[in-house]
Amino acid sequence: MQKNPNYRIDVSGGGSGKGISDAAQNLVDIGMSSRPLKSEELEEYPSLIPIPVAHDAVMIIVNSRNPLLHTLLEKGVSRHTLFKIYVEGSLKSWEYVAGVDLDGDKYIGYNETHAFNPETGLLEYMPSDYAFPASYEIHPVTRSDASGTAETFAEFLGVSQEDLEGVGVLGNPGVLQTVAGDPLAIGYVGLAFAFKEGICALPVDANDNGLIEVHERADSEAHVASHIADYPISRALFFVVNGKPPKEVADFIQWCLTEGQEYVSEVGYVPLTSEEVEESLELIRGE
Known part of the structure; x- marks a missing residue:
């Protein structure tokens, strides 16, 4: 906040659902979400704008x-x-999960009633005296x-x-x-x-x-x-605003999308590509 000492940012947790609902109810200037908005959320609050700011896995x-x-x-x-x-x-x-018989009973445990038999290659129902590992x-x-x-x-x-x-x-x-x-x-x-x-x-x-x-x-x-673009379980991280944000909020989001991107990797996330940055900037400009 060195450039804007008259402004204060308070951050609180609670999960993506809370971040979205708080933004929708104007309880916060910016909600944060680690998932896209659901169709029912957009139907209920059509003025919400999700703005990608980083990637995560x-x-x-x-x-x-x-x-x-x-x-x-x-x-x-x-x-x-x-x-x-x-x-x-x-x-x-x-x-x-590992495919290993650890207890030496010639079966690979699955659950309380079934085990895998390596000799038959089948998942078998076990007798009542079977001891689940x-x-x-x-x-x-x-x-x-x-x-x-x-x-x-x-x-x-x-x-x-x-x-x-x-x-x-x-x-x-x-x-x-x-x-x-x-x-x-x-x-x-x-x-x-x-x-x-x-x-x-x-x-x-x-x-x-x-x-x-x-x-x-x-x-x-x-x-x-x-490898974030191809990692099996990846997602974008979003700022969520309710309608076009006021100038001071838009300026902060713009900083996060420009100068702020150099800090994204320091906190364990993945920066946007230059093309993605431009797409997000267009969202706060209302273009």
Whole structure:
């Protein structure tokens, strides 16, 4: 605020849903959202203008003490597997995700009633005395707040946030803290949160072909940023304004889209391309 000391910016959280609704009700000058506006939101508030300001990726994370971490980092996790964990809720064992019989019972655990038999190549219903390997049970973590991160992840799986199963926690920091504290947990966070102590980001086999291609890898924040256009779970980040903004608000957004872009990568996001910057500037000019 060195150039404009008479203005103050107050930032608060609450998720994309709150950012959009607060902008729509004129409770804030600028709402923030990590997802596009839904058709019903635009129908209810047709004067809302979503302005892309950066890019982000949704990363799949596990605890750095996961018993199968080495295999998971090499093999990654497929869209199909994530669907079975987060939507169907049927896949409950890390043994099956990694394809490894860890407890030596000649079966690869799937859930409490089924296991994969490597000899037959089939998922089989197990007898009543089957001991599910609870020490390798998957603990999915999801978002409890109206979240653009969750909506983007859910869209990748072909569902809505409300369809995601798991322990609900608040915000990216909540997911990060929960996964970092549980060796059997899995979660999803924005790129800025994915390479922190206590967790590891997994590659995502988006097309379920059994291969991890260059753009599906999660080697580092820089690697994902350099492949953001093709990364499996990516999204734009938006400022949301209700109608053409007043000059002081428009000036701030313009700064974010021009000089401010050099700071985007410093906080873990991906800057817009020059063409995207111009498109966003046209939105605040009303062109």
